Amino acid sequence: MDQGVIPTGTVAVIGGGWAGIACAVELADAGRPVTLFEAAKRLGGRARGVDWNGIRIDNGQHLMIGAYGATQALLHRLGTTHLLERRRLDFRLPGFRLALPNLPAPLHLAGGLLLARGLTLAQKWAAARFMRTLKARHFRLPEDIPAADLLRQQQQPAPLIARLWAPICIAALNTPLETASAQVFCNVLRDSLAGRRADSDLLFNRCDLSTLLAGASIKHPGIDFRLGEKIGRIEPRRNGFHLSGPQVEAGQVVLAVHPVRLPTLLAELPEMAAVADAVATFTWQPILTLWLHFVAPVVFPFPMLGLGEGQAPWAFERNDLAPGLVAIVMSAEGPHLRLPAAQLRDVTLALLARALGPLPALLDWKTITEKRATWSCVPGLPRPGNVTPMPGLFLAGDYTADFDTTNGYPATLEGAVRSGVKCAHLILSGQG
């Protein structure tokens, strides 16, 4: 165990998820040395690689979009953007397809809606009217309400909600439409469908998520990675903080952990009680990923296919990890979580066969349920900022936000990376 003070001017980052790594890389590239403590043996946090029978899969299937500018910039610095496959948005569910053509915005959306399959002309017009109304209001709502209420107010037809708006909301916010924040839903629509054409592109990671991060970051100049080192408590000292566990002292600390860990870590810091109390009001949403390993590759018309409307699962072709691998994602809370795993597998295989035709024999399968995959993205959530009441102590993670609700992102890689980068800029500019 290391005892002592980390070198003067070094920032201690606690947590090697995407927020912590983004913060560390931003600081190190600006010349500020960083020591990063990660409790696990591998980087990535909630977006990491997991070993399974000699294959490295992801803890949960992830999807990125072209609007993830901060995430792409981070991966560019880490030298791994070539491991992303970029495809124009093609939203396919049984009986519905929205493919955006290669036209400049906003013609790509207008053209895509016009040619969409599985919507009547009136429903297409309703979708276009909804987007126009939001744009006219600069995607800012007078008050945050459930997304389902916003869609009702805007007279969106039920089939349009079931085929387009609900799947987008559940995929992006991981929160059912009835409880999801309409403001955050609007922020997502602004940055994706209403952004530049390339913003709505889909980015598929074509390697496991830890490789996407770790390949380069583990050797990143200026960052001392301490994997497998868990911080117990943060205690105040005259010139900074004591980190129990590795027993080190640091003048500046970035807490980049899952918000559920904050109350324990902050227990010795009464100044932080308001932050701990705020996150204690959060509730959590799960994500279940079913990994199917077939004896031969399954042919997909597009790497991502919806298996039904609303909250139905999405299937992803993952031959990049191993030939014949398919990931099925089931977002948010729902009855699927109460099914025995083998029954869930059989129901899903039937849905997949309905979409793709006869499937090769199944070699192996596995479910991974992340119970606290994301915080429930509900209206008016009290999200803390990066700067805390304690000078030298900062927060980074997908849950931080600033006072402007139109900046708020859901619990996503982009939200985490933006938070980490912003935290680094605050430290570099001498704030907090």
Ligand SMILES: Cc1cc2nc3c(=O)[nH]c(=O)nc-3n(C[C@H](O)[C@H](O)[C@H](O)COP(=O)(O)OP(=O)(O)OC[C@H]3O[C@@H](n4cnc5c(N)ncnc54)[C@H](O)[C@@H]3O)c2cc1C
């Ligand atoms: C199954 C699943 C699917 C998802 N799908 C998508 C998707 O498709 N698209 C998308 O954009 N987002 C998706 N997300 C959300 C995304 O993964 C998260 O928003 C993001 O990874 C959060 O990153 P973070 O750095 O804020 O937190 P975390 O990933 O939680 O990182 C915190 C890190 O801190 C470490 N830590 C905790 N306590 C300590 C301690 N005491 N000492 C040292 N280290 C500690 C943890 O081990 C962890 O590595 C998904 C999440 C899950 C779980």
